[in-house]
Amino acid sequence: MNIGIIGHKKPDLDATVAAIAYAYHLANCNHHDSNDIVALIADPINKETNYVLSRFNVEEPNVLDANIAQNIDKYILVDHNEESQRSELIENDAIVEVVDHHKVNVNIPHPINMTVRTWGSTTTVIYDMMKKEDVTPSQQLAAIMLCAILSDTIGLKSSLTTPIDVKFANELKQLASIEDLDRLTKDIFKAKSDVSGLSSKELVLKDYKIFDFAGEKVLINQIETTEPENIENQKGGLIEAMQAVKTEQNIDLFFCIVTDILNMRSDVIVTNHDEAEITKRAFTDTVEKQDLIYDIGNRVSRKKEIAPFIEKAVEYGK
Numbered sequence: 154m155n156i157g158i159i160g161h162k163k164p165d166l167d168a169t170v171a172a173i174a175y176a177y178h179l180a181n182c183n184h185h186d187s188n189d190i191v192a193l194i195a196d197p198i199n200k201e202t203n204y205v206l207s208r209f210n211v212e213e214p215n216v217l218d219a220n221i222a223q224n225i226d227k228y229i230l231v232d233h234n235e236e237s238q239r240s241e242l243i244e245n246d247a248i249v250e251v252v253d254h255h256k257v258n259v260n261i262p263h264p265i266n267m268t269v270r271t272w273g274s275t276t277t278v279i280y281d282m283m284k285k286e287d288v289t290p291s292q293q294l295a296a297i298m299l300c301a302i303l304s305d306t307i308g309l310k311s312s313l314t315t316p317i318d319v320k321f322a323n324e325l326k327q328l329a330s331i332e333d334l335d336r337l338t339k340d341i342f343k344a345k346s347d348v349s350g351l352s353s354k355e356l357v358l359k360d361y362k363i364f365d366f367a368g369e370k371v372l373i374n375q376i377e378t379t380e381p382e383n384i385e386n387q388k389g390g391l392i393e394a395m396q397a398v399k400t401e402q403n404i405d406l407f408f409c410i411v412t413d414i415l416n417m418r419s420d421v422i423v424t425n426h427d428e429a430e431i432t433k434r435a436f437t438d439t440v441e442k443q444d445l446i447y448d449i450g451n452r453v454s455r456k457k458e459i460a461p462f463i464e465k466a467v468e469y470g471k
């Protein structure tokens with residue numbers, strides 16, 4: 154029996170590291186034969202993840218494809234639970250467990266194990282599970298787990314950060330023998346902000362999630378960057394790319410969030426008047442920065458401060 158552990162489509166650092174860390178955990182806590190457990194990703198990794206895995210010499214997981222799927226009997230979902238964020242190769246029947254820190258929206262017709270916490274990263278949840286079973290991550294694994302927590306919590310500064318995230322980050326820092334947390338955070342931010350060579354289409358799909366809000370297919374992309382002006386200067390091309398994606402993927406509403414990770418604030422780019430109206434209804438204090446770009450102030454967390462408000466605004470219009 155083979156178990157695949159896998160994060161959401163368009164994996165970020167947390168989705169990738171959570172799969173690697175949970176595979177390590179299950180292989181080391183004696184409940185499983187390690188040969189049966191494999192960490193996977195749903196799509197190729199991004200530049201930030203590539204930077205972190207290369208820096209700490211950790212092998213990148215395989216991308217789940219039809220060949221690999223033939224050998225997997227069961228799946229554990231990490232860092233996601235909604236069907237719209239799941240690889241299409243995963244059958245409902247094969248899902249046995251979820252470890253996550255997002256809102257829950259699953260309808261699986263059999264009992265599953267779920268470990269969901271309101272903490273800053275899925276990696277934080279997995280480290281807690283490791284501690285409870287006396288599993289200690291290797292130095293390399295501790296380093297990438299620390300990076301995943303720093304990335305998902307924007308350097309432990311996002312409003313989603315809990316005292317548990319801070320405590321565990323410090324423990325992992327010790328295990329990884331990392332001296333300078335600020336330096337590491339800056340290195341991760343730099344890799345996260347590297348948009349060189351990305352087309353407009355790649356930018357507007359850099360870190361996206363698709364939601365079903367009141368029957369509307371809503372795409373929310375987030376570009377985390379230290380140089381938001383470099384992104385917004387390309388507005389024309391970005392909006393054109395957003396319109397093309399809407400047509401290709403039958404998206405009803407598209408919101409592209411540009412988050413300034415140094416100043417902890419965001420703007421929203423939209424493609425039309427309808428999306429602009431929803432943005433204004435969702436964030437009542439929003440300011441129109443330029444045509445089709447709205448300043449939404451110090452909101453940086455898609456899952457907590459952005460998506461729920463867009464959802465309410467979409468429902469209101471129904």
Ligand SMILES: [Mn+2]
Binds near residue numbers: 254275
């Ligand atoms: Mn996450």
